[in-house]
Amino acid sequence: KVQPAIRTMLTYSFCAIKTWWHYDISRRIIRDVKEDSSGGRISYVITPKEKEIVIYQGPKFLIVDPFDFIIDIKSTNAQDADFVGDVCDMTYDEIASLDDLGMFKNGALLADESPRPHPMDDFYKNRRSNVLTNKPIEDGVDGGPKKFKITEVWGKYDLLGDGFTRECVITIANDSVVLRAQENPFDDKHRPYAVARSAREPSPY
Numbered sequence: 001k002v003q004p005a006i007r008t009m010l011t012y013s014f015c016a017i018k019t020w021w022h023y024d025i026s027r028r029i030i031r032d033v034k035e036d037s038s039g040g041r042i043s044y045v046i047t048p049k050e051k052e053i054v055i056y057q058g059p060k061f062l063i064v065d066p067f068d069f070i071i072d073i074k075s076t077n078a079q080d081a082d083f084v085g086d087v088c089d090m091t092y093d094e095i096a097s098l099d100d101l102g103m104f105k106n107g108a109l110l111a112d113e114s115p116r117p118h119p120m121d122d123f124y125k126n127r128r129s130n131v132l133t134n135k136p137i138e139d140g141v142d143g144g145p146k147k148f149k150i151t152e153v154w155g156k157y158d159l160l161g162d163g164f165t166r167e168c169v170i171t172i173a174n175d176s177v178v179l180r181a182q183e184n185p186f187d188d189k190h191r192p193y194a195v196a197r198s199a200r201e202p203s204p205y
Helices: 002-012 092-100 121-133
Strands: 015-036 043-064 069-071 083-091 147-157 166-173 177-183 193-196
Touching (some): 015 092
Antiparallel strands (some): 015 043, 015 193, 166 177
């Protein structure tokens, strides 16, 4: 997915970057070692256990494909726009993991849902991928992880219905399940996007 995104960025001289604090959790084999000296000799009992551990916790950034970027077209500044956001793919396992961390809710509602295609995929991404790779995009493999389209929008919204707008984030999966609708969790209420020109003129390559 990176190659088409970078190519489009160069073509339109447009770059959008998203940043966030990332938790990478994986199931690993952990060996529990216990010392046993009951028989007069010291021995060790090793018991392998599988458990979830955090293998990375820190900042992460992503180049947003221009076709996946959402912004109020009346503004060129992501921080001042009425709304800004993006569309991405997430597996059910990734959504469930963020559910467990308390960042998302309602992820379990996706367990029995089938992924819906993004309305612009056929027109833009499949055609573009065919040109670049000479092979069609595969929707998935039987038995493989289910991938859902995640639409996330940051902006001012009357979330509490009291007539006052606040900086909020709304995340929706599969066009049907609200994973979060909350006030901007950052202390300074910034939106996690930066937009810039990637070249002085379009199509520099």
